[in-house]
Amino acid sequence: MRELTNAICARAKELLQSGAAGRVLGWAPGEFFYDPTPGVFSEGRLNELVYDGFTAANLSKYCIAESQKEGKVLVLLKPCDSYSLAQLVKEHRVKRENIYALGIPCEGKLDMRKARAKGVEGALSFREEDGQVVFETLYGEVRLAREELLLERCLCCRGREYAGVDETLEYALPELPKRDRFQKVAALEEQTAQERYAFWRGELSKCIRCNACRNVCPACSCVQCVFDNPQSGVAAKANSTEFEESLFHIIRAWHVAGRCTDCGECSRVCPQSIPLHLLNRKFIKDVNELYGEYQAGADPAARPPLVNYTPEDPEPSAVLERGRA
């Protein structure tokens, strides 16, 4: 990874020197090995940039604010992150002319929560060795297979293609697992309505409405969320019924339907480990099945199926079904 980081820094440096951008949006080291933070670097500080198994944060969302500032910012985007930026560009949420997007290769990011669940306690450092992650901890060394620690989104990696970047950095990395991302959704579809309801109540009742999922989401780019607006009549600072946090999530899922790129940030950051990606993937699966394969962010010219009316559109509706019966 050090070698790849050096390659990224070297290219970033060239780009800064050539005037293609004035600063770099990347990841800065944290106080542990697993907590890098998004950071902006001048040329002189590029040596501080980190890129390793834990630099999972999708920097696209930060481009909204960064691109409003003066000068051009060079942003580092993993393949999946690039779709988020492309979608934001499509929605006119970022000033694209203030961004230089450099696609950087990725071999899957690690999930500290999974490591902890697998018994990694008191972790002090990590290193990667032949498909294994080795943790030095307060209680000795723990070795785990890398694949066991991948973030959910990386287990279903959509590949090494980028959307809408200005340049990509070539670097050979091992292949990633390619699990079917709709497997769990399909399993939920098989359940009875009651079972599904119980599943989602169990998950969503853990929600503490911290809004981390919303605030990290590149598709949630409203300046003022309707749920924060006292004038909206639906501001929800507290739940008036037990079901209300479910409503928040259902409405949010609808709002990002057709725009969510499945970047996985919501599930990654949720402090209560709610598998929010399943809601979004249900919408993606339905859109794919009803209107044909569609990947948000992939094609700047494509008309998003949910805002594109054609007379041939299917009429999927439980109400309609019942009406027919």
Added chain:
Amino acid sequence: MSLYAMDRARLGELYEALGALGRVYLPTRKNGASAFLPYGEEGSEADLSLLLCDKSPKDLFFPQSEELVKFRLTGAEIALQEAARQKEPFVLFGVKACDLQAIEVLDRVFLAEPVDSFYQSRREHATVVALACARPAESCFCTAFGIDPTSPQGPCDAVAWLTESALYLRPCTEKGETIVSCFAGFAPADEKEVAAQQAAARAVLGRLPYGQLDLSRFGEASDELALFDHPAWEELSAHCLGCGSCTFSCPTCQCYDIRDYDTGKGVLRFRCWDSCMYKDFTMMAHGTPRKTQKERFRQRFLHKLVYYPKNNGGLFSCVGCGRCVKKCPANLHMIRVAKALGGEPRAQ
């Protein structure tokens, strides 16, 4: 006071027996997250070996939202109905030293004049049992605040130690004694096993990366203005998402909002957790006093490290539990902030 021990294999029986003292709240896993939940709920698994629950015990005394009063309108009549205070006793079992200190932090806010009777009624009805830590995590830094996790001290009724084979208990109040008397499995015990566990845990504590985090710049005697104007805030807060993950996970964050909900037939007044990280925090008719995320971010950390200690005889209102370390989506946590402010500012 004396020390008692019971067979660890009989913990289930203990929880049942504690039911005689009220509802029993234990560190519990449920649906892939953990919190202090009532014993015996379906689909939940009580587990005293959990180091820290995702959610702190704060919720039991200061719930995320609660009703305060209802106004009912009938014609020109307004009927007022105050929400009930806590009436049933309950047992909160397994509070770690950091979270226990957090209750002390909350007490000083809610039990100071004017006393918050909602909070007070819950505190009065609780029997709190602290539990020593045997295996601290790397993110723990309670020791930097002078907390000894091997021997929890604070507003509790008994202290417990969980070893391989036994649960030890030392009552420190009369309420604590009732725990021993309500379960026949307790027998007087000697200190040996507890002392051995404490010694082993202390050896680990000595190796915590931030166990000795330098806090000398903060606290009662700190230079408030220098910290307020510190150049590091700009960069520290630049990528804060303004969510409430840190605040809502924190065992000591105590800010709330009071709002009226129009029920159509009257008004329901409730209070709910608020976060200084939110842009509508302390919104008033003229606007909000903290207009940028930098100002909001600074508030959260200076409240814990400077303002609270200055008002409370030096007691910090961070207890070093490390939840913000694990929960912040952007990894902007207390350790990062304290280090950045404590040392020389980084070169631009």
